[in-house]
Amino acid sequence: MPIQPPLPPGQHVIEEFPRFGLSQFANRFPEEPDKVALKLTGDVEAGLVVNADMLKRLPRVEQTSDFHCVTTWTYCSLQWAGYRFADFYNEIVRSQVRPISSVEWVVFRGQDSYASILPLADVLAPDVLLADTLNDAPLSIAHGAPLRLIAPAHYGYKNPKHLCGIEFWENTQHYPPASLRFMDHPRARVAFEERGRGVPGWLLRLVYRPFVSQTVRQFRQALDAHLSTLNQ
Numbered sequence: 001m002p003i004q005p006p007l008p009p010g011q012h013v014i015e016e017f018p019r020f021g022l023s024q025f026a027n028r029f030p031e032e033p034d035k036v037a038l039k040l041t042g043d044v045e046a047g048l049v050v051n052a053d054m055l056k057r058l059p060r061v062e063q064t065s066d067f068h069c070v071t072t073w074t075y076c077s078l079q080w081a082g083y084r085f086a087d088f089y090n091e092i093v094r095s096q097v098r099p100i101s102s103v104e105w106v107v108f109r110g111q112d113s114y115a116s117i118l119p120l121a122d123v124l125a126p127d128v129l130l131a132d133t134l135n136d137a138p139l140s141i142a143h144g145a146p147l148r149l150i151a152p153a154h155y156g157y158k159n160p161k162h163l164c165g166i167e168f169w170e171n172t173q174h175y176p177p178a179s180l181r182f183m184d185h186p187r188a189r190v191a192f193e194e195r196g197r198g199v200p201g202w203l204l205r206l207v208y209r210p211f212v213s214q215t216v217r218q219f220r221q222a223l224d225a226h227l228s229t230l231n232q
C-alpha cells in the first residue's frame with residue numbers, strides 16, 4: 001500500500017463520490033447540462049458570453065485532486081480535466097471583458113441558482129480549473145454538467161457546479177450567500193480548517209457530520225427522480 005499523505009484537519013475518507021450540497025439544492029437541476037454559456041459581468045468594461053468553442057482555444061489541462069466537503073467527508077484522487085482558471089482569466093477575461101483594476105472578488109453562479117465567492121487571488125492559483133470532464137467522461141448532471149469550478153484547496157462549497165455566470169467585483173456587496181452567514185467563509189481553505197465564519201472549524205465538524213448520510217440519500221433520491229423524468 002502506498003503511504004497516504006495526511007488528510008486535512010477534521011476530514012475522513014469516504015468510498016463513493018456523492019452528489020452533495022445544501023438541501024435546498026437537492027431538487028434543482030441544470031436546464032442546459034450540455035451547453036456551456038458563461039455570462040461574464042461585474043465591475044468590467046464589457047460583458048461577454050463565453051461558449052465551449054471559445055474555451056477550446058485555451059490549453060487543456062488534467063489534474064488529480066482530492067475533494068473535501070465542509071461536512072467532513074473527503075473523496076480522494078478525482079481526475080478532472082478542463083482549463084486553468086488563470087489561463088481563462090489571462091487569455092479571455094483580461095482582454096475582452098477588462099475588469100477594472102480594483103477587482104478583488106469573483107462570484108461563480110450555477111444554473112441551479114447556487115453561487116459562491118472567492119478572492120480573485122485564490123482562483124488564479126494553478127490548481128483551480130474550469131473542469132468539463134471527470135475521470136475521462138463529460139461531467140454528469142450529478143457532478144456539475146456542463147462545467148464546474150474545481151478549487152481543491154477550498155471546501156466543496158467553493159466548487160460550484162453547472163456554471164452559467166462568473167462576475168468580477170471590487171467588493172462583496174453583490175453576493176448573496178446561498179447559506180447562512182456563519183456557514184460561508186470568504187476563503188474556506190481546507191488546510192486552515194476555514195469551515196465557516198466566526199465559529200471554530202472543529203465545532204462545525206461536530207455540527208455538520210450528523211447530517212451527511214441523510215443529505216447523501218436526499219440528493220441521490222432527487223437525482224434518480226430527475227433522471228427518470230428525463231428518460232420518459
Ligand SMILES: Nc1nc2c(c(=O)[nH]1)N[C@H]1C(S)=C(S)[C@@H](COP(=O)(O)O)O[C@H]1N2
Nearest residue numbers: 019020021025069110114143156159160161
Ligand atoms: N451548482 C451547485 N454547485 C455546488 C453545490 C450545489 O448545490 N449546486 N453544492 C456544493 C457543495 S456543498 C459541495 S460539497 C459540492 C459537491 O459536489 P458533488 O455533488 O460533485 O459531490 O458541490 C458544491 N457546488
Ligand SMILES: [Mo]
Nearest residue numbers: 069070156157
Ligand atoms: Mo459541501
